[in-house]
Amino acid sequence: MRYAIVDGKKSEAQPKLKGHCPNCDAEMVAKCGRVKIWHWAHKGCPPCDxxxxxxxxxxxxxxxxxxxxxxxxxxxxxxxxxxxxxxxxxxxxxxxxxxxxxxxxxxxxxxxxxxxxxxxxxxxxxxxxxxxxxxxxxxxxxxxxxxxxxxxxxxxxxxxxxxxxxxxxxxxxxxxxxxxxxxxxxxxxxxxxxxxxxxxxxxxxxxxxxxxxxxxxxxxxx
Structure with missing residues (x-):
């Protein structure tokens, strides 16, 4: 996902940032590697959608x-x-x-x-x-x-x-x-x-x- 909720605001992924899914409120982790486009992923589980x-x-x-x-x-x-x-x-x-x-x-x-x-x-x-x-x-x-x-x-x-x-x-x-x-x-x-x-x-x-x-x-x- 492109956005997660960080400190109550819709935010794009940045290194070491943590947030919550705007759809299911699960914890999200920022994936900021060199190959794939920076994005958010559900921590320890598949996407909610x-x-x-x-x-x-x-x-x-x-x-x-x-x-x-x-x-x-x-x-x-x-x-x-x-x-x-x-x-x-x-x-x-x-x-x-x-x-x-x-x-x-x-x-x-x-x-x-x-x-x-x-x-x-x-x-x-x-x-x-x-x-x-x-x-x-x-x-x-x-x-x-x-x-x-x-x-x-x-x-x-x-x-x-x-x-x-x-x-x-x-x-x-x-x-x-x-x-x-x-x-x-x-x-x-x-x-x-x-x-x-x-x-x-x-x-x-x-x-x-x-x-x-x-x-x-x-x-x-x-």
Whole structure:
């Protein structure tokens, strides 16, 4: 985890620092080695949230786009008492999950059902060849309003297959200035559609509690 509670304040890991988990109040120890990104770990026990994944610099870069108070916020089911740590939870009750590692479809369904009002931002650069497949397969546009491009997906990668039936909106991050909204994907035909959105606009929409924009081509400018 990035944060623990130290002397009543949300704090990042520093050498020899001790704190408590903001989700379960267990004792936390600071892991500040030379290889892994500095983080907090539960002392002598696994993380309290089984959905938690090891953080990367990609996670941190995205979290830094939002206020600290929105990062790693406990989300509690008012009926069951079940609780999980959202990567980003805005004051508007909206959750953003940043997913780098492969996630089993069962866990994905569970997260979407638990958070309800949420979206996924998926690291499209986890495998070095995914960006190549994306660039080879994209063509169009096939629709102007909202803007959509056809995508054929070849090769051994399962990136689009893994997210084709998501119940929440999915945005793919291939490292450029845009995110790519996964509009639809047919896993049998390996064909679908994606739409671009500026990362800057995406972040501002989320910060302002606005519906996330879709891009379009002005017919008068064609």
């Amino acid at each position: 089984p959905w938690w994944e090891t953080e990367t610099n990609w996670h941190r870069a995205w979290k830094n786009c939002f206020p600290m108070d929105w990062q790693e916020v406990s989300h509690i089911d008012p009926y069951s008492g079940e609780r999980h740590i959202a990567d980003i939870k805005t004051p508007y009750g909206f959750v953003i999950e940043f997913q780098h590692s492969i996630i089993h479809h069962t866990e994905r369904y569970e997260r979407e059902a638990f958070y309800k009002n949420m979206i996924w931002v998926v690291d499209g650069l986890r495998n070095s060849f995914d960006l190549t497949y994306f660039n080879i397969g994209i063509s169009g546009p096939v629709q102007n309003n909202p803007l959509a491009y056809k995508i054929n997906w070849w090769g051994r990668s399962r990136l689009l297959h893994n997210w084709a039936d998501s119940g929440a909106k999915v945005y793919l991050d291939f490292g450029g200035e845009n995110l790519w909204r996964l509009i639809i994907f047919d896993s049998e035909k390996n064909v679908g559609a994606v739409g671009p959105i500026s990362k800057e606009i995406f972040i501002q929409n989320c910060k302002n509690g606005e519906p996330i924009s879709v891009s379009y081509i002005d017919e008068e400018e064609k």
